[in-house]
Structures are given as C-alpha cells and as structure tokens.
Amino acid sequence: QVQFVESGGGLVQAGGSLRLSCAASGSTFSIYGMSWYRQAPGKQRELVASISSGGGITNYADSVKGRCTISRDNGKNTLYLQINSLKPEDTAVYYCNYWGGSGSWGQGTQVTVSS
Numbered sequence: 546q547v548q549f550v551e552s553g554g555g556l557v558q559a560g561g562s563l564r565l566s567c568a569a570s571g572s573t574f575s576i577y578g579m580s581w582y583r584q585a586p587g588k589q590r591e592l593v594a595s596i597s598s599g600g601g602i603t604n605y606a607d608s609v610k611g612r613c614t615i616s617r618d619n620g621k622n623t624l625y626l627q628i629n630s631l632k633p634e635d636t637a638v639y640y641c642n643y644w645g646g647s648g649s650w651g652q653g654t655q656v657t658v659s660s
Contacts, residue, residue: 546649547571549641554654561631565654567624567641575619578602578644581626583637584653594626595644608634631658 553565565581578597584590594615595604603615614627624641638653 547573548649549651551639551641551651551654554639554656556657556659557631559632559658559660561658562627562629563631563656565626565628565639565656567626567651569622569624569641571622574622579615579617579624580642580644580646581615581624582640582642582646583635583656584640585634585637588637590640592646593639596624597644628656631656633658633660 548570550568551565553563555563557563576598578595580595581593582590583593593606593609594613596615596617600617605613612628612630616625628635635656636658638655640650640653642648642650
C-alpha cells in the first residue's frame with residue numbers, strides 16, 4: 546500500500562504563500578493521477594487540485610483557481626502544491642491522494658492563515 550507523507554504547511558499571514566509537498570512511497574507513483582484535498586474544521590474534505598500522471602492535465606477548485614499550482618516530479622515520487630495569495634478561508638489540513646481519493650490517507654499538513 547502506497548503511503549503519502551505531506552509537509553510544508555505552517556502559519557502564514559493573509560497574502561502569503563506556501564509550497565506543500567507530498568512524498569509517496571513505492572514505485573507506482575508515476576502511473577497515477579494525483580490530487581490535493583483539504584479539510585477545514587467542522588467541514589467535509591474537499592478537492593483542491595488534480596494532476597494527470599504525466600502532469601499535462603491539471604484541474605483546480607474554483608476557490609483556489611488562479612492562486613494555486615499543482616505539479617509533480619515523478620523522478621522523486623513527489624507531488625507539490627504552490628498556494629499564493631493565501632486567505633483565512635484556506636485554513637485547513639491539506640492531504641494528497643490518488644485522483645479520486647482511493648488511496649490511504651496520510652496525516653496531512655496544517656495550513657493556518659491569519660488575517
């Protein structure tokens with residue numbers, strides 16, 4: 546079972562930026578589409594962004610479109626999410642998983658945006 550380890554979160558002021566990373570174990574990372582998800586306190590987990598296996602296709606939630614860039618390095622088994630112009634409503638725990646969310650969930654990385 547592939548495991549995902551997220552990192553890069555933190556406490557930032559509104560308007561700041563963060564780059565989140567997700568390291569995947571195993572040798573099958575490169576054949577799967579991947580996604581970032583987030584879960585804010587008291588809310589359901591939501592899809593933030595997705596990327597195809599080769600990186601050529603990306604999709605973003607309307608709430609982050611224009612502020613986020615999802616990317617991947619298949620040679621390093623790593624997924625990234627660059628978030629700019631952070632807003633307090635971006636505060637959440639961010640997770641990575643397969644496109645569709647069928648893999649095991651990691652611990653996530655906390656992003657807290659202060660106003």
